[in-house]
Amino acid sequence: MAVNVKSTPVRTSATHRSRRSRSRSAERIRSFTLFGAPGLLVYACFVLAPIAISFGYSLTDHNPFNPPTEFVGLRNYRMLFTDEEFLTSLRVTTILTVIVVVVPNVAGLGIAVLLDRRGWFYNAMRTVFFTPMVLSSVVVSIVWTRMLDDEGLVNQALRAIGVDRPPGWLSDPGLALYSIASILSWQMLGFCVVVYLAGLQGVPRELTEAAEIDGAGPIRRFRSVTWPLLAPALTINTVVLLISAFKIFDHIQVITHGGPGTGTTATIAYNVLQTGLVANRQGYASAMAIVMLLIIAVAAAVTLRVLNRREVNL
């Protein structure tokens, strides 16, 4: 802009306006190429383009081991709606996502309120809670498998206190999904704690004190003073949890392989990979991936809208 200012001498008022708007749009293009374009370009190459390629495949019966590939229109999409396995994976993903978004958020807030004090002790606690977040999913999965299988630590402990036949955390088809959801919640909980703590420590003392003087009890104070100020923390937690929930793949691969039995813990992501890579039906797998993307886009849009409104209302 420094250059612009120099090279634009003062004009008569008649031409001044159009000149200025032209230089403004030039400026807009310049700032887009400089600031917006590089990031968007890399994103387009490595996310949007692959999605477009996937979409192309989803209209075919592509199977790399069974050429030729033929165009089949929307057949793959129609098949999805009657594919029991796909519908199951939709259910599994939904349950996992809901649990993984809600449980760490709620529990994290509770623990954050508990830890909302200063001093080395509480700082150390905060680090403890955050640690699982930096562990790789492979590590988490291995440790938890060792803890939850029938000879694992949890059942050893239950037997020690006299439970005769403790539950099969990962082998009972009705329970395995919830065990995995708990493992994920464990991993994500610390992150929520840390973020809520930051939010809590940003709440000005004067506000809560003023409310106290007005005679508001602790619950009332929390609801009408603290909670609204935690809106940004809620946004960040929810978005990060959503991201993690939709991506769940490694845990399934390492802990249950989609089982026990048929598809009891198979998420959409897991199903896409099994269908594409193991059964070689890549056209069909691409259709699953595209449907998954649509669901994700809707989830992202709704979440942002709801959360933004909350923040704006402050």
Added chain:
Amino acid sequence: MKEVRVPWLRPVAALMISAFFLVPLYMILVNVFKQGEKITQEPAALPVPPTLDNLTGLLTRSDNLFWASLANSVVVTTLSVIVLTVLSAMLGHYLARSRSRWARVAMLLLLSGLMIPPQVILMPITQVLRAFGLMTTLQGLVLFNVGYYIPFGVFVFTGFLRGIPIELEEAAAIDGASRSRVFWRVVFPLLRPATASVLIFLGVWIWNDFIDPLVILGPSQGTTITTGIYRSIGQYQADFGTVFALMFMATLPVLIFYLFLQKQFVKGLTGGATKG
């Protein structure tokens, strides 16, 4: 207030919850220093006497797996997060300050991309990389990381920027500074806490990623540490001591990194908004 009456209640409750929470971490830690045979028999017992065999065995592998992949991980993660921070701060700033509809559309597009499991689009990604001649190169992996994770950087930076008054920038612009100058001299320094969170988050995610390096770097290019671990589980599946040592060593660098940046990190996420 209640606390005044029972001052010990809060720390005790905190300790109890965290003890429960810590069990899996404790499992990793004690078993790193325990002899392999004892791990299955008494997984929770303290390592008496402690042994360093698991760790030394890992560090002195004949094929140098640990050190070679550690170097790769450091290069990939560092390069990726540096480029990511720069690009996403700029893009985030651009989108946060733009009032056009397209900016919102771009934001939504970016965010939905962030939730895609990379495995699902990995094969087309390799096709793109091959078209650019970047398959099996570190640059290719770094570029992919940048493209895939840029939405998160943008998300954090735009959130943080909303808490920074635009008047600062306008004042600088009136003084005749170019947009880049305003950004790097005035805005970017203010983004420090957000930068810390982006560094930590993306650092952790990229460090822990194993499927993308596995395929993009390919089998002949060496590997990153997380991929290396995943790969050696096959060999060590009956030798839990080494598995735990591997897990411990892979986690240590990111944990240290987090401890370094944690103060800034937390501020960056909830950013300007909570301050106001």
Added chain:
Amino acid sequence: MKHKALLTALTATVVLSACSVGQGDIQQSGDATAKKEITFLVFETPNLTPQVWDAAIKRVTDKYPGISVKKLVSPSEDRVSYAKQLLASGQFPDVMIAVSPAGFAESGAMAPFTPDELKDFAFPNNGAVKGKVYQLPTNTQTIPVVYYNKELFAKAGIDAPPKTYAELLDASAKLKAKGITPFVVGGGKDPFASTLAWTATLATDLYARTPDWMAKRRAGTVTFQDPDFVKATNKFADLAKNGYIDKKDISRDYAATEQAFLDGKGAMYPMGNWFAAAGDDAKRKPKWEIGAFNWPSDDGAPVVPAFTGGGISVSATAKNLPEAKKFALAYTLDKANLDNSVHNDGLYPAIKGYTPPSDTGAVFKLGYDLYQQGVRNDSVVQAFGWEAGDDGMPPGLVDKWRAAAQDLITGGRTVEQVTASLDDEWAKAS
């Protein structure tokens, strides 16, 4: 300032490691120009350590100094999926071991072996795809052998291994009455570990009657809902229903399952004969004695389910195809390598004129003798779920079948549902 220091440290590390990475590359490419390089995809297990592979490769390259080998390691034991990923991303290895050729062969990714190249193999046509062999039929494996814990058998008052299926059920009942889990099974991330008893009942009740059942299934003249398949499936499902298989065990991965049997957590362990490697391992050997028998049929007639294959395949697009094939054969036929496969993995080499070394362990001998008896009285059949090429199921179906085994163990689906859905899946997959 702390941050500056951190940044400097990071930059320094990056520069240093970038240098070291670069150097490694230069050395390797220098090597490759002098010799013909081939890439070789292997996988690591507790028995097949990096040292074992390196030594085995070196024995061959010492013999053929013109060939240099770059070893690639599969990230998990699922090397087939990995090979597919590599193929799809343009990095298919030149030579690979124990990668089932299904799919690769039909699409032309693998090169077939000529009858002349196969002249030293005992079953040269095993695992053929459309009549051509793409994977050297190197070893035979009996899947499963039933290994049992003699101490627990004695405790339950069983003095001899069961000879008929009724005796097997009787023994199971006695064990269960003593509070001993009759069968050790697994699952978790290794779903195959849930299926071995089913492979066994399918051997005695399906393959023993109709050896070419799978070919008929391909032709569409039989279905999974035919009486023999249903009978075998019912037998398997009943084992779980009667509590002879503990449904809780299906979250246990393969390594833990093996350990569970060695720790005496169950009396019988139907598993491939490669278990011998662990059973004979001086460090892991249990204090009690391990016995073995073939899964009994109703009338006691011997049936030995076995699979021959598992060897090396060569990429059709290998840069140095002649060298790749030369390496594949030399590696496979090397006496020391064969002996090692016996010692390390408990395999039976299917090479003409080869006899296992005399110093094999007791558990290996148990399985090997049972197999030799099977060969003598001509009772060897296919091992269901392990067949390859034209003898096997379409890609992806094995995984459905394994999941179905877990459904039967947990009672999540009935035998009727399982067999009907297998027919469905077959239709989708082919």
